[in-house]
Amino acid sequence: MKRLFINIKELLQVREANILKVSGKDMKVLPSLKNAFLLVEGDTIAAYGTMGSADTKNADEVIDATGKTILPTWCDSHTHLVYAGNREQEFVDRINGLTYEEIANKGGGILNSAKTLQQTLEEELYEQSRKRLENVMKLGTGAIEIKSGYGLTAEAEIKMLNIIKKLKENYPATIKSTFLGAHAVPENYKNNKDGYVQKVIDEILPEVGKSKLADYIDVFCEKGYFSVADMEAILEAAKTHGLTPKVHVNQFNAIGGIQAAVKHRALTVDHLEVMPDEDIEALKNTGTMPVGLPLCSYFLSIPYAPGRKLIEAGLPFVLATDYNPGSSPSGNMNQVVAAACIKMKLTPAEAINAATINGAHAMGVSRTHGSITKGKKANIILTKEIPSYGFLPYDFGNNNIDKVMINGEFVS
């Protein structure tokens, strides 16, 4: 099947295959073609150029994109999309004055979600999760990372990872999975955190490794959760199973997690709401990418990761949703891009780079995703008629997407 888009007002993020991420000043540049065509063959981007060179005769279907813009689908490199139920009550508790930490200390938070998930049958959990995935695909997400971490027992963590595997098999979106056994200390290990860390290392991790259910390893490195030493022990053990680190650090406190993550060659460090200068310094000249999660800051009313400062420091900034029931019950990358412009002072070009090519690199898929490049997956967002791409974050909260194609299939 050959599909030809013609008269595209602007084809965004057109890049050579050797560009796998963009950093610092280069993030200001969003290469594009105006009055363009785009040819999709099967699930692959086959050709593009300006309308003058379009061959309209050999296509099976011609789609007129007059007044519309095409860009690559969003690459959401940090989500917890597999979860059971919701935490609406905690949302109200926070409105009434409790903090996220106070709620967690009372057994709410991650432990609340773990309890619900453990009691939810696999089929039901799959149903809830696939609805969320279908929804975010319609919102333009074509590649997504999903974490475990609401199981906190071997059985429930494997249950989560199996659901991620099923989603991978059943949907065109590219999915990467991450084992986050060390997300919180379970209730029955309340006074024995070291015992739980040992259980993750000796029992759960080998099972995850053997079953090849995860691509990455994550730890919530934070006061009251897991220390830098805990994280290092888990990352070290995960190396034997070939799992690369992508870790939660600096959400509420800077405790040295970034330096340790860099030492362990983490692909990403995520959250970064609290970011002293020495932690920014520690990321320079490394392969570790900083990931900001602005919807979490919005929802919890906590500081935003200093996206502007990280880019000024020459780093390759990434944006993701953090879709989860406690700190970001939205997986809408359009909102992420808008919030990054409004609250982190990124330009629309920087935000789109952070949410496409850099998001792809932050989950190891930038050879196939994240840009309009010949040979990459045909993952595209066709917008409604808009004046320019800056209108997307400007017109925040409104849906400017006409159609989404993932792997050559229209999903909306």
Ligand SMILES: N=CN[C@@H](CCC(=O)O)C(=O)O
């Ligand atoms: N901070 C750790 N984990 C999630 C939130 C988990 C939850 O509240 O359920 C996050 O990235 O924000």
Ligand SMILES: [Zn+2]
């Ligand atoms: Zn998270």
